[in-house]
Amino acid sequence: xxxxxxxxxxxxxxxxxxxxxxxxxxxxxxxxxxxxxxxxxxxxxxxxxxxxxxxxxxxxxxxxxxxxxxxxxxxxxxxxx
Numbered sequence: 001x002x003x004x005x006x007x008x009x010x011x012x013x014x015x016x017x018x019x020x021x022x023x024x025x026x027x028x029x030x031x032x033x034x035x036x037x038x039x040x041x042x043x044x045x046x047x048x049x050x051x052x053x054x055x056x057x058x059x060x061x062x063x064x065x066x067x068x069x070x071x072x073x074x075x076x077x078x079x080x081x
Contacts, residue, residue: 013066031045041069
């Protein structure tokens with residue numbers, strides 16, 4: 001696979017994961033970043049609730065083409081705390 005084809009495949013996989021997350025209305029994906037490399041995902045950012053971390057990981061693992069998921073997600077702290 002050429003470098004260009006690899007980048008295109010990685011971008012396509014990222015779009016599929018974002019689309020899968022968008023179908024889950026309880027997930028706020030606005031502060032979530034996804035990096036894909038040959039099927040391996042790195043998910044980073046913040047979510048408002050700890051339970052969403054598990055949900056995001058499970059949704060991402062369910063996307064065709066994903067071979068592994070590494071989560072760097074953290075729970076967003078309310079302002080003033």
